[in-house]
Amino acid sequence: MEKNKISIIGCGAVAELMYLPAIKQIENIEIVNLVDLNKGFRDSLAKKFNLDPAICCDSLPLSSSDGEIALVLVPTGLHEKVTIDCLNKGYHVMCEKPLAANMEEVVNLIEVSNEKNRHLSVGMARHFMPHNLIVKDLIQNKTFGEPKKVYFEEGGAFAWPIKTMARFDSKASGNGAVLNGTASHLIDLILWWFGDNVVFDEFIDDSNGGLDINCNIKFDVIMKDNSPLPVEGLISMTGNLKNNMIIFFEDAYLEVPIFPNEDVIFHSPFNPQNSFNLNPYKSGTEYGYDSIRRHIIKFINAINDEELNSDYVRGDTQIALTKLIDDAYSNRKKFNLSWM
């Protein structure tokens, strides 16, 4: 069987810590290009993962062979430009989240991928974490009844080992930090679980001519019966938050961890004896890149026509999320906290 060819564009921390460890565990895949303008980054990555130094380059070849994949792992502000370049060269593209910096760019990407008849995916790999799949089932089956509210938190002192200042550079980061960079994962999950008919409510952040570093967002998901499901999120790049999502039901709530290997907890505040834990990770440790590996396999299967209706995360699922983020950034209010 012919190996699937894959090119990596962007040799920063996400490539090193997430995508390359994931790819290394996939059979029948061959990395053919390791692209970065910074020679040191691409060479050290090749060395670390025992790849042929000859595959290191500063740009993709002008054309691709049939079925080739490009993984776009550059800063958000460059997603649109690099992804379009890849699509034009015939690659199927999986782009790290968020798909692009704003709605205009996202729509453009979807249009180009349709024109070129190429698959376009976004790296929302949390869909493939076992506990998130369980939660989706619980919600769809209405196991605990109708949801009443969703609250989510993610935060800690920024410690992602970035290699450049792009994350904190307005232009390179796509003009956003904690909402489009950090919270987009969680909001995407909520829209995947409850539906993507959303109405923006409020966005408060601490940007002072720079980027959003702490923020609070509120919106409603309009459910199938037209009832609004209020959603609130608090996200921080400076302080410790609980790092979980709470789905409230009439008289109980589900506590869903953001990271794998932790229990999903059903809390029954009025009847604590009815509370229980679900642990989908009993059989072994889940690594951060395991969900990325599953996502890439789904993507390859779709390209190879091996899995009908492969549920990889498609680019066009990002329209509602991107519109919500656009609405938030255009209607931002400022926290009025003197310690901030």
Next chain:
Amino acid sequence: MDVTNKNTKVLLIGCTGFLGGRLTEILYKKNLYDITVTSNSFSGNGLARAAKYPVKIIHFNMLNKAAIEKSINGFDVVINGSYIKGGKDSTKKSIEGTKNIIEASIKNNVKHFIQISSAAVFEPDQTEIKDETSSFIRKPDDYVNTKLKTEQMVSSLLNSKLNLVTKYTIIRPTRIYGPYSGYWTERILDGLRHNKKVLLEDFKQNPSNFVYVDDVCSAISSSIMNEAAFNNDFNINGERELTWEVLLNGFQDIIDTKKNVQTSSLNRIKSINKDKVRKIFPNAINSLKQALLSNNSLEIFRNDLFLSSIYRTFYGKYRKAQTSLSYEPELNAENLDDYSFLDKYFVKDMIAKTYISSAKIHEQLDLDINFNFEKALIEIDSWNSFFSREEQVIEEMYSK
């Protein structure tokens, strides 16, 4: 000199931690300076806080002399709070890095070099007041040793007798508390939240030497390009009345006004520590016994008439030692955990009577302390509530 000129270019080095994060915020809000923040690792709370503002953030490795010289070019003021953490070479590298920064500042005609040191360079003991003239600690730990040596380097390389363009100021904050302070705020709130013993009853009236972070930033800010601060050193501390008792009761009110601060006596702590040490001996002797008895060569001692008497003598001594060392610990592991907050460092800090005076900076730089403890607590409470939002949301949902 003109201090109201926005063209004063300030470089903040090693400011990606708690103090640096706040310093960037405060200096930016003053709207007086063109600020650049450096980062070595591109991570840290302070770095994210800096990114809220349109300040420049540049990569900076204090051990790369050539790169430093280039980076410092064009700055009027360099504020250095860098400290390389961890590893046996931490002190050596921090000193080398500071030397590189000072030399690059001299070479680039930086007008003012401000070194952030620590009041931990003064020994906490039974002396009631210490100030800038007091002698330094004799047996410093690695961190304090680094601060001492870098201070010495600053004052020798930038000595006023050398008539350099670059003037220096050394600022020595005491224990800095406030939002995001890991050791002096978050850890204390956490201890109180878990009902740990946090206060030594016999020493509760001793000064805490806690200074609010914004006051430290004001001290640094007021020294920038201030001739009265040139080639000078200053301590910065909070109110003398802020005793450990006042401090911890204030923090307790943030967590739960209905509960009291849990206290312990120093004797109790000593007895617990003694218990911990004593526990080691019987275990060690038992392990030795097991090791010896499992050795076949010892059979000869038991079977030979002469050697067996030696064996019995030693075995008797062993039994005696084991009996004398055996004890029933007063507290089980669960209760012991109540005392885990009061580690040897905290105890040492709390039993000292010393108050670090910062009268000099108030007099010479005309610095006003803006934050009394009450005002600081309001800020900490607001910050703590912000990061405890989930509890509030759950409570709101089910209290209806």
